Amino acid sequence: MKTALAIYKRELSAYFTRPTAYAIIIIFLILVMALTFTFGRFFRIGDANLEYSFFFWHPWLFMLLAPAVGMGLWSDEQRTGTIELLGTLPTTIWSAIVGKYLAAATVCLAAVALTFPIWITVNRLGEPDNLTIFSGYLGSFLVCCTFLALTMLVSAFTRDQVVCLIVSVAICVLMVLCSYGDFVIEASKNAPRWLVEAMLSFGVWDHFRSLMRGAFRLQDFVWFTTLIMASLIGTSAILSARRS
Amino acid sequence: MIEVKNLTKRFGPKVAVDNLSFTVTKGEVLGFLGPNGAGKSTTMRMVTGFFPATSGDIQICGISMRDQAEEAKTKIGYLPESAPLYNDMTVSSFLGWVAEMRGIKGKAKKEAVSRVIDTCFLQSVAKQAIDTLSKGYRHRTCLAQSLIHDPEVLILDEPTDGLDPNQKHEVRRLIKELGKEKAVLFSTHILEEVEAACSRAVIVDRGRIVADGTPAELKEKGDGSLHELFRKVTTRDTAKVA
Ligand SMILES: Nc1ncnc2c1ncn2[C@@H]1O[C@H](COP(=O)(O)OP(=O)(O)O)[C@@H](O)[C@H]1O
Ligand SMILES: [Mg+2]
Numbered sequence: 426m427k428t429a430l431a432i433y434k435r436e437l438s439a440y441f442t443r444p445t446a447y448a449i450i451i452i453f454l455i456l457v458m459a460l461t462f463t464f465g466r467f468f469r470i471g472d473a474n475l476e477y478s479f480f481f482w483h484p485w486l487f488m489l490l491a492p493a494v495g496m497g498l499w500s501d502e503q504r505t506g507t508i509e510l511l512g513t514l515p516t517t518i519w520s521a522i523v524g525k526y527l528a529a530a531t532v533c534l535a536a537v538a539l540t541f542p543i544w545i546t547v548n549r550l551g552e553p554d555n556l557t558i559f560s561g562y563l564g565s566f567l568v569c570c571t572f573l574a575l576t577m578l579v580s581a582f583t584r585d586q587v588v589c590l591i592v593s594v595a596i597c598v599l600m601v602l603c604s605y606g607d608f609v610i611e612a613s614k615n616a617p618r619w620l621v622e623a624m625l626s627f628g629v630w631d632h633f634r635s636l637m638r639g640a641f642r643l644q645d646f647v648w649f650t651t652l653i654m655a656s657l658i659g660t661s662a663i664l665s666a667r668r669s
Numbered sequence: 670m671i672e673v674k675n676l677t678k679r680f681g682p683k684v685a686v687d688n689l690s691f692t693v694t695k696g697e698v699l700g701f702l703g704p705n706g707a708g709k710s711t712t713m714r715m716v717t718g719f720f721p722a723t724s725g726d727i728q729i730c731g732i733s734m735r736d737q738a739e740e741a742k743t744k745i746g747y748l749p750e751s752a753p754l755y756n757d758m759t760v761s762s763f764l765g766w767v768a769e770m771r772g773i774k775g776k777a778k779k780e781a782v783s784r785v786i787d788t789c790f791l792q793s794v795a796k797q798a799i800d801t802l803s804k805g806y807r808h809r810t811c812l813a814q815s816l817i818h819d820p821e822v823l824i825l826d827e828p829t830d831g832l833d834p835n836q837k838h839e840v841r842r843l844i845k846e847l848g849k850e851k852a853v854l855f856s857t858h859i860l861e862e863v864e865a866a867c868s869r870a871v872i873v874d875r876g877r878i879v880a881d882g883t884p885a886e887l888k889e890k891g892d893g894s895l896h897e898l899f900r901k902v903t904t905r906d907t908a909k910v911a
Binding site: 427428431432435439442443505506507508509510512513514515516517668669 | 714717718719720721739740742743745747749751753754755756757758766767769770771772814
């Protein structure tokens, strides 16, 4: 576990010595604020709990930005051959996976946390339910972590960052779209019921929406942690398989 | 120190390493010779625990690489063939990170880093970013990384590849020096290197050992020339394939 910490610190400082992390965080902040104050109609609807004006946009941004954060996690390591260093140092594959994943998650956490001025703003302007807002932040971070874990899994398959980016964005877009309201209504006209059910449970909205509204449901946490754990375990399996 | 028994590696139907056995004891430098594609790197990757063997047994200082990989890896310093490095770090921060990964902390870490920087002549680039280094310096940085914990077993995959003649000479001298108190296994396809640095050498071809002995013995087998022997034992096989 000490090596996991060393790997975590190295990865995190790598994010911030390259422009990647800054670029992603700044783009996220600009876009989320722009969307909140334009299409989100933040002032007009007086949405003090930030549900529709603010949190609503997070999955749409994360489906593009989380893959950008995670695309290099293992593909770069395989392209430059540093995986051979990592694989021959006295550490386990799990320490490496956990260290790297947490470093990427920290970048995402920074992006989400840096939106705090809007939280201050709603507290100045009105009387929001801060627990609901916290729950929204939690849900938003979990969505981001889920996308990140899937990206990590994809990055284990390829040594090419661009391929990893494209494939992971495709998966994340699918997860956002397939349970989105309009899309589901359209689909339920033609598709069989089981397919619609499957789409709903595969997509993020069912699970994110309840957190966005301040409802802590066990099933949502199970869903998020299952997806994240499954991706991490998958990553370890793929990396081991590619080495033998 | 390094004991390899009946090591075999298959990639699908392809046999890259075929029933290889050898030992390297303390104070010995074993040269691993062979044409490209002979299976030298594959053998080293198994010995260092990067990937598992299809079959066979590897012991490092009496510790099994299969059953106690994490512990066995603490005994080994390894220079991979392509000298991979994290390009976003500086030379000294990279070496510090490797030290940390090997459980060296605080003052000991600082000392270890400056020791290997001295041994590998990296003083002038210590604060430089790795992606701005020339090839020779990259190689030496990776070599320095393998020495940071003063390992008992040193495995170097083509350590002189891409170096200029002066650097080659320095590295050979260094290998010979280190070989006095460590078990060193290094691969090369430069035959002069064998005489310059090894106490013993094996010639590997298509995954098998085809010749084994001290440089003098090998020379004798090749009627006075290593080149002659190398051609004799390695072309015979490729001729058979063709
Ligand atoms: N990951 C791999 N998958 C399939 N074949 C491989 C892999 N790695 C090495 N080989 C094959 O194994 C053989 C030995 O390669 P290698 O050990 O790199 O040779 P050397 O280092 O002696 O030049 C080569 O024919 C190579 O193509
Ligand atoms: Mg090789």
